[in-house]
Structures are given as C-alpha cells and as structure tokens.
Amino acid sequence: MRWNSLKKSSAIVLLLLLVIVTALSGCSDSKETNKDSQNQGNEEGAPLKEVTYWVSNNRPDTLKDYNDIAAYKKLEEITGVHVKFDHPASGEADQQFNLMMASGELPDVIERIWTSVPGGPEKYIKDNKIVKLNDYIEEHAPNFKMVLDEHPEWKKMISTDDGSIYSFPFLREADVNLTFYGPVLRKDWLEKLNLKVPETLDEWHTVLKAFKDKDPNGNGEADEIPLLLGTDGLTGNAFVGAFGITNGFYQVDGKVNYGPIQPEYKEFLQLFHNWYKEGLIDQEYVATDDALKDAKVTNNQLGSFMGYTGSSILRYMQLKGDDPDFFLTGAPYPVVNKGDVPYFNLGENNYNGVGAAITTSNKNIVETVKWLDYKYGEEGFKLFNFGIEGESYEIVDGYPTYKEVITNNPDGKSMSEALAMYVVAGWSGPIIQAKEYAEQYTSMPAQQEAIEQWKKGSNERIMPMVTPTQDESSEYASIMNDINTYRSEMINKFIMGEESLDKFGEFADTIKAMGIDRAIEIQQSALERYNNR
Structure with missing residues (x-):
C-alpha cells in the first residue's frame, strides 16, 4: 500500500468512522452470522466501550502500558473505545498464553506472534478459542479488505494452510522496511x-x-x-x-x-x-x-x-x-x-507472524473488527506510523515528516524512544508499517x-x-x-x-x-x- 493509494480510501474511512460512531451510539441493530464456526459467541452486543487486550510484544522499557502511546490515546478520542491492556512480564508470555488458553478465560483481543503457537493458529480456530475472520473482513473491514485485494501475496502469508485469516496482522510496506x-x-x-x-x-x-x-x-x-x-x-x-x-x-x-x-x-x-x-x-x-x-x-x-x-x-x-x-x-x-x-x-518477509486475533469470548466481534480495521485506513495508517499531526509530524510536500520532538528530542530521548511516545511503528502491532517511517528512521x-x-x-x-x-x-x-x-x-x-x-x-x-x-x-x-x- 502506497501513501497515494491510501488517499483513495478517504471515502471508505469517512464511511467507517460513521459506522463506528453509529455503533457506539447504540444504533446498530444488525445481526451477523459467522459462517465459519458453530459457536463464536455474541457478535454484536452492547455498544463497544472497552476492549480487553492481551499483548505479548516486547514494548520499550520507556512504556509501562500501551495507553501511554499518543496514537492509542487519540484512537480512544476518535472511537470512544478504551483499551484495557494486559502486558505479561518479560519471559513469561508463552507460559501465560498457554495458561490463559487452557483456562478459557480469554480477553477480547490477543496480540502475539501467532505463527509460533503450538499447533498453529488454525488449532485455536478449531478449538473455538479465536475467530476465523475471513467473512468478517469481507463484510466489515473495508480498509483491510482493500489491502489484501491489492496485495494477494500478503494474504497468502497471513492465512493458514486451510485458508483461514486469524488476525489483523503487522505488515511491512516496502523493501526499505525489510532490511534492518x-x-x-x-x-x-x-x-x-x-x-x-x-x-x-x-x-x-x-x-x-x-x-x-x-x-x-x-x-x-x-x-x-x-x-x-x-x-x-x-x-x-x-x-x-x-x-x-x-x-x-x-x-x-x-x-x-x-x-x-x-x-x-x-x-x-x-x-x-x-x-x-x-x-x-x-x-x-x-x-x-x-x-x-x-x-x-x-x-x-x-x-x-x-x-x-x-x-x-x-x-x-x-x-x-x-x-x-x-x-x-x-x-x-x-x-x-x-x-x-x-x-x-536479513531481508525479512512483509509478515513476521505478529497479529491481533479476536477471541470467541468477545461479545462485540463485529464492532471490534471495525475498530481494528480503522488502523488500515488512511487516518489510522498515519496515526500509528507518525502520531499526531502538528505535534510529532507534519505533511511537507505530501510527505509525512517527523518533527524534532522525534528526530532531535529536546529531552535527550533517542529517536526510537521518542517514537515510542507516539506510535507502535518502531516495533510491531496490527498496522502496516509505512515506508516513510523506515526512510526517516534510517536516514x-x-x-x-x-x-x-x-x-x-x-x-x-x-x-x-x-x-x-x-x-x-x-x-x-x-x-x-x-x-x-x-x-x-x-x-x-x-x-x-x-x-x-x-x-x-x-x-x-x-x-x-x-x-x-x-x-x-x-x-x-x-x-x-x-x-x-
């Protein structure tokens, strides 16, 4: 996905925001049927106000919680959805994940390296722990659907051997993102x-x-x-x-x-x-x-x-x-x-296995799909790669350019530490990592x-x-x-x-x-x- 092609989705983004606002206002009364599983829990319930979110990525030491990141603060302002993050202690992620899955007491969303789980992600779909997302993406995730339509090779990477899509993935946009x-x-x-x-x-x-x-x-x-x-x-x-x-x-x-x-x-x-x-x-x-x-x-x-x-x-x-x-x-x-x-x-794949899966305990599957899909539209793409316009970046001749708070931080933070104050692009998450991020981070x-x-x-x-x-x-x-x-x-x-x-x-x-x-x-x-x- 290129910066210019993202602009083509502006109408879709505006429509998506309208859908999210409508859902948050409690006006949505449509009922969806998951065609891929006999029991995936309630797909649409009360308006989405909070998401419980378990994430095992190694976050920078400067962050206590992902809610410290400006992009997530802004996302809450836009959508009204508060995220309750659960970060396992260093070295304990796999053990905590296995215990969590065995207990059946699951958060709404689990973000981790899914390609390394025992049995692969398809096992957790068949065990009715996480949701197969193919139909949800087709019907409720227009931004992400456009990404997959434009990049069929990415779709192959993020699917299981059975063709199931199990998460909203972290994707690296271009060659410049792959060598580091x-x-x-x-x-x-x-x-x-x-x-x-x-x-x-x-x-x-x-x-x-x-x-x-x-x-x-x-x-x-x-x-x-x-x-x-x-x-x-x-x-x-x-x-x-x-x-x-x-x-x-x-x-x-x-x-x-x-x-x-x-x-x-x-x-x-x-x-x-x-x-x-x-x-x-x-x-x-x-x-x-x-x-x-x-x-x-x-x-x-x-x-x-x-x-x-x-x-x-x-x-x-x-x-x-x-x-x-x-x-x-x-x-x-x-x-x-x-x-x-x-x-x-080191030229790595566009997909490294990290993604945000929706669990079957989630009572608002459709609204959560829409919430995650926001990150793959133009505004979400900018928000999670560059932060807050006018504060951490500005558009210069059509190019999203980091400001000095990132490139020459007045408090002496390194560029990676400064970026972590605003975005997740410096490591991973359910986003597309922009080539403009990589170009400036490696300038x-x-x-x-x-x-x-x-x-x-x-x-x-x-x-x-x-x-x-x-x-x-x-x-x-x-x-x-x-x-x-x-x-x-x-x-x-x-x-x-x-x-x-x-x-x-x-x-x-x-x-x-x-x-x-x-x-x-x-x-x-x-x-x-x-x-x-």
Missing part, C-alpha cells in the same frame, strides 16, 4: 588501520586480528574486543550462512534441510573455535547482556557485533555524539570466495551504508512462515524443544573448546537420535502446503 539487521563494525577503526569493509571470511579474520593487535582505540592498552557473538554463540545467518546453511531449517530447491547436522556446520564451528582461541571473539560473550554490550560499545572496546539500524547504529551514534571519530558501518553477510553473492541477508548515512551492505544476499534458501498441522504440532514441539536445548549447549562448548570438534559426528548423531528426521519431514510437508496455498 546485520554485521556492524567500527568504521573509524577500519579507516585508522587502512582496512576495507570485509566481505570474505579471510578478510574478516584480517580485520579482527588488526582490531586485536593494533590498538585502534588508541589508549595504549590491549583492551579491544574484535567480535561479540550472541549469548548462544550465534550471529543469525551471518558467518554460518557463508557455508550455505543456517542454524536451523533451510531449503534447497524445495527440499528442507537442518543446518547443524550438515558437514558444513562443523566447518563453521571450527572457524569460530579458532577465532575464539585467538582472542578474536569476546571471551565473555556468553555472559554479555544488552547492558554490558552497550558499555563495551560506548567505552570504545567493541570492534564488531550484530546490530540493528535503529537500536544499534542510530542509538550508539547518538550516544557517542560527543566523539567526532566514532562511526559505525555495516558489512555484507560474509562469503567464502571473493565476488560470491551471500546465500542470506543517517551510517544506517544507509549498512542497509546497502545487508541487502546483498539472495535469501533463496530461507524458509517461509510455515506451520505444522494440529496433529503434527505436539510431536514437532517435543522434538525441537529437546534438540534446541542440546544444540545451544553444545555450540558454546564447541566454540569455547570445552568439547572437541572431533565429537561433531556424535553431536550430529545425537540430534538424529532425538528425532530430527521426523522434524524435517514435518517441515517439508508444511513447506509444500505453504507453496500450495
């Missing part, structure tokens, strides 16, 4: 040491060795940390992707494989073990949380890491604004041979450089957003829970030398004995069903 994570390096250190941005694994080794040995921070001490891994010893699909595999499932010409049991995975682990032994990898990476990572970056110790355009490059550049030499840049996902196209990049030259580097991979081997069937789900979850725990434990042992890589064959055999072949079969079937949607 990858390898980050100190560009000023590269320039000081007369080095270029590394492309191959050998070039990475040269750069990391120079970072370690040649005192790029200039303090006369050997305190530089060349590369920081994640606490699980991984860096997404970077580095391991140079070998044509991933840390999980991937596909080659439609055939599903599991990376950690491939011979190439031993080569990857050997590489990281060698780098760790040479002191090129942070010796304390398993204990380095976000706060410690921040300290290592801002204290001029860390030379490279995996990071985001916003919360890493933008934020660190702002935090180090008093250091004119501090500069970050991105590197492409590494390859083995110079000139090769990386197998992977810094360092961010632009990084995006250009991170875009270079093909991603042909990435798995789409597939889901097991309800029957397969419990078996698959049982297999992969055990395998993931074992894999994570052994990866760190191999990298740090606590376990010899001579035992890689035993490692792969153990994963096979734990049922990986069956998990691959389930993923293969899910891939074929997805391709046939």
Whole structure:
C-alpha cells in the first residue's frame, strides 16, 4: 500500500468512522452470522466501550502500558473505545498464553506472534478459542479488505494452510522496511588501520586480528574486543550462512534441510573455535547482556557485533555524539570466495507472524473488527506510523515528516524512544508499517551504508512462515524443544573448546537420535502446503 493509494480510501474511512460512531451510539441493530464456526459467541452486543487486550510484544522499557502511546490515546478520542491492556512480564508470555488458553478465560483481543503457537493458529480456530475472520473482513473491514485485494501475496502469508485469516496482522510496506539487521563494525577503526569493509571470511579474520593487535582505540592498552557473538554463540545467518546453511531449517530447491547436522556446520564451528582461541571473539560473550554490550560499545572496546539500524547504529551514534571519530558501518553477510553473492541477508518477509486475533469470548466481534480495521485506513495508517499531526509530524510536500520532538528530542530521548511516545511503528502491532517511517528512521548515512551492505544476499534458501498441522504440532514441539536445548549447549562448548570438534559426528548423531528426521519431514510437508496455498 502506497501513501497515494491510501488517499483513495478517504471515502471508505469517512464511511467507517460513521459506522463506528453509529455503533457506539447504540444504533446498530444488525445481526451477523459467522459462517465459519458453530459457536463464536455474541457478535454484536452492547455498544463497544472497552476492549480487553492481551499483548505479548516486547514494548520499550520507556512504556509501562500501551495507553501511554499518543496514537492509542487519540484512537480512544476518535472511537470512544478504551483499551484495557494486559502486558505479561518479560519471559513469561508463552507460559501465560498457554495458561490463559487452557483456562478459557480469554480477553477480547490477543496480540502475539501467532505463527509460533503450538499447533498453529488454525488449532485455536478449531478449538473455538479465536475467530476465523475471513467473512468478517469481507463484510466489515473495508480498509483491510482493500489491502489484501491489492496485495494477494500478503494474504497468502497471513492465512493458514486451510485458508483461514486469524488476525489483523503487522505488515511491512516496502523493501526499505525489510532490511534492518546485520554485521556492524567500527568504521573509524577500519579507516585508522587502512582496512576495507570485509566481505570474505579471510578478510574478516584480517580485520579482527588488526582490531586485536593494533590498538585502534588508541589508549595504549590491549583492551579491544574484535567480535561479540550472541549469548548462544550465534550471529543469525551471518558467518554460518557463508557455508550455505543456517542454524536451523533451510531449503534447497524445495527440499528442507537442518543446518547443524550438515558437514558444513562443523566447518563453521571450527572457524569460530579458532577465532575464539585467538582472542578474536569476546571471551565473555556468553555472559554479555544488552547492558554490558552497550558499555563495551560506548567505552570504545567493541570492534564488531550484530546490530540493528535503529537500536544499534542510530542509538550508539547518538550516544557517542560527543566523539567526532566514532562511526559505525555495516558489512555484507560474509562469503567464502571473493565476488560470491551471500546465500542470506536479513531481508525479512512483509509478515513476521505478529497479529491481533479476536477471541470467541468477545461479545462485540463485529464492532471490534471495525475498530481494528480503522488502523488500515488512511487516518489510522498515519496515526500509528507518525502520531499526531502538528505535534510529532507534519505533511511537507505530501510527505509525512517527523518533527524534532522525534528526530532531535529536546529531552535527550533517542529517536526510537521518542517514537515510542507516539506510535507502535518502531516495533510491531496490527498496522502496516509505512515506508516513510523506515526512510526517516534510517536516514543517517551510517544506517544507509549498512542497509546497502545487508541487502546483498539472495535469501533463496530461507524458509517461509510455515506451520505444522494440529496433529503434527505436539510431536514437532517435543522434538525441537529437546534438540534446541542440546544444540545451544553444545555450540558454546564447541566454540569455547570445552568439547572437541572431533565429537561433531556424535553431536550430529545425537540430534538424529532425538528425532530430527521426523522434524524435517514435518517441515517439508508444511513447506509444500505453504507453496500450495
């Protein structure tokens, strides 16, 4: 959906607002019949005044509640609907979700990553926990219906294998929204040491060795940390992707494989073990949380890491604004041979699995559908991407432009923190994330450089957003829970030398004995069903 095409829906939006006002006035007396379920609860009851809303997304630390966000405050003014948010504690979302679904005491709306639920969202439709939305969208969500009509590929992504639409999804609008994570390096250190941005694994080794040995921070001490891994010893699909595999499932010409049991995975682990032994990898990476990572970056110790355009490059550049030499840049996902196209990049799908589902406990299904649909019209699109016109943005030559309260916050907030005061576009929610948001959020030259580097991979081997069937789900979850725990434990042992890589064959055999072949079969079937949607 483009900005201009949104304007075409103005009449629809005005009509929608009239419908909402009518519903809120208690004038609606139409009765709807859900054609997809025998029992979905009352679809139209009392006028919609309050929505109970459980949301498991990680919200910024600056927010106690989504009602602190200006867009939601404004939405309440427009619709008269108050949202009672329930945010589970960090790390407890899945457990709370499972208990909630088992108890049957459900809120009106549940927002979460639905593609990761056991059994997939279709299970919860069949179990009469959430509402199948296809007919409701057709009849009561003109804005969202227009979006799906214009983007049939998005409709495929947000549907189940059975064709059910189960939520109002978070969708990223354009290519500029899809690339935001990858390898980050100190560009000023590269320039000081007369080095270029590394492309191959050998070039990475040269750069990391120079970072370690040649005192790029200039303090006369050997305190530089060349590369920081994640606490699980991984860096997404970077580095391991140079070998044509991933840390999980991937596909080659439609055939599903599991990376950690491939011979190439031993080569990857050997590489990281060698780098760790040479002191090129942070010796304390398993204990380095976000706060410690921040300290290592801002204290001029860390030379490279995996990071985001916003919360890493933008934020660190702002935090180090008093250091004119501090500069970050991105590197492409590494390859083995110079000139090769990386197998992977971070280019993500337009849909990441997050959506707002309506539960069968909701007594005002139709009105809730209309309320959620508002976000996909022109006014809702602007409200949840840019905030309050005249306060957080203004239209300049037809372009929604953030004001200084966002781009240069007078209270010293970073741009991501300032955005969180107004909109949810900085993370996710039942909206379309605008390309104009991404263009302005990544307008810094360092961010632009990084995006250009991170875009270079093909991603042909990435798995789409597939889901097991309800029957397969419990078996698959049982297999992969055990395998993931074992894999994570052994990866760190191999990298740090606590376990010899001579035992890689035993490692792969153990994963096979734990049922990986069956998990691959389930993923293969899910891939074929997805391709046939």
